[in-house]
Amino acid sequence: MPGLRRDELAQLAGVGLSYYTRLEQGLSLNASPEVLDALARASRRTGTRRRPAPERAGDTTRQLLAAFGDAPAVVLGRRSDVLAWNRMGHTLFAGHLDPHIPDQPDQRPNTAWLVFLDAHTRDLYAEDWPKKARDVVGKLRLAAGQHPDDPRLAALIGELTMKSPEFAGMWSEHRVRRWDLATYRMHHPVVGRMQLNLQTLNVPQVDGQRIVVATAEAGTGSAAALSLLAQAGIASGVRSVRQAGRTEAAGSPR
Template identity: 45%
Template sequence: MAAKEDLREFLRSRRARIEPADVGLAPGDRPRRVPGLRREELARLAGVSVDYYVRLEQGRDLNVSHGVLDAIARVLQLSDDEHVHLVDLAQPTARRRRAPVTKSQRVRPGVRMLVDAFPTPAFVLGRRLDFLATNAMARALLFDVDAASPHERNHARWVFLDPAARERYADWEAIARDNVATLRMDAGRHPDDPELAALVGELALASPQFASWWADHDVLRRRHGTKLYRHPVVGELTVAYEALTLPDDTDQTLFLYTVEPGSPSQQAMSLLGSWTAHPAR
């Protein structure tokens, strides 16, 4: 996952999304061979020379200022997550100042106790979407993470390689795309993570859908939302989730699931709790 190549392809993909009319430009007389903004148009709108922008897109100037990146992000109409990803790719010096990626990811005891005590599904995902902690309700709703091998304790690997995941998520494609975008965000933060490179390679070989979506260069940091599950025992249930970045380790995200009081989903969640607690389960 070379940073220069990722930066080049990310900028190209974002330029392709923007039509001249989107930024107040006339189409012009010269026919366009590819969709989106031309390099010279983006450079002019961002207030930099064409040569400077070309060097940036080709990865020949990877210590660009925040001001230039902000201007490019404005012209390309980047989301907050895309803007952060652009900075990660274009400023390797700032990235190197972060703590290095280590092989082990540990959840603080206090966080683990919170996960275990939470009455509905709760879990912690780390780098590469590795499961770091789950409670019994999460294992009942998703899959038995504790019984899986360390290699299998990964959300993206489960989503793409386990047929049960396609049945469990009512909108599997949206969930799968979010997983790809989250991994792409991780790749920008940790381009030298060999385990992440191995995971991406494994999933790209095993799943044409993953390979196609990876090439889109979409990025995402999940914060909150809803998911619809189809559980084989309790049926359908809609959950709201909060994804909280842990302050002591920004690579760890705590997911907490809740359901609307008095709803059929609450009844299904209660049934899931009873099923989880039953010794015969």
């Protein structure tokens, strides 16, 4: 089912097409709250009729994710929503979030949103945040070109444009970037500094889904830090299971 077209959204919101286009592209930064509310209402009005089926990570994709073991890996959808992650993917990229949140389609974290609007993620990329931010924007602009009628993608771009001047500035540069390998200096709150390679693998036979895997050069301090983070993640998981067991026991009838 096709998504909401740009001219339809502008018409339903009562704004001009050219104005809405400038707003979407980050060229107009003075939209009033009334205009933003009108655009949100217009999206919701046709959302149930036009919204594409929610993305999900298939069983074989989850099997592949588990096969990476202690290598952090996440599955991303066409809007860069996190569809799934393995234990280390959650520990490395978003340990401050509920590990089960990707299973809730309306609550899934979005990597672009996290990079620009989440303090934990911004600190994670530390010295290389500008590089990571531009890579994210380039990937998002590529997605916008491939899915121009996706209302949720348009809403994400609009929110980032309104809430992040840095995003708005980078978005207005109109740079499209498809990257399959990138190296970032990262700083994790548990194990400190690491230099990691992030590699992107397309999910076979699923349009728009990809797996991002983090690795470090063998024998380096970064590899040792990843190993230490894996051990810390296991210990944290054991504590969570024990705590859940104690909670369940405390609530059981005697």
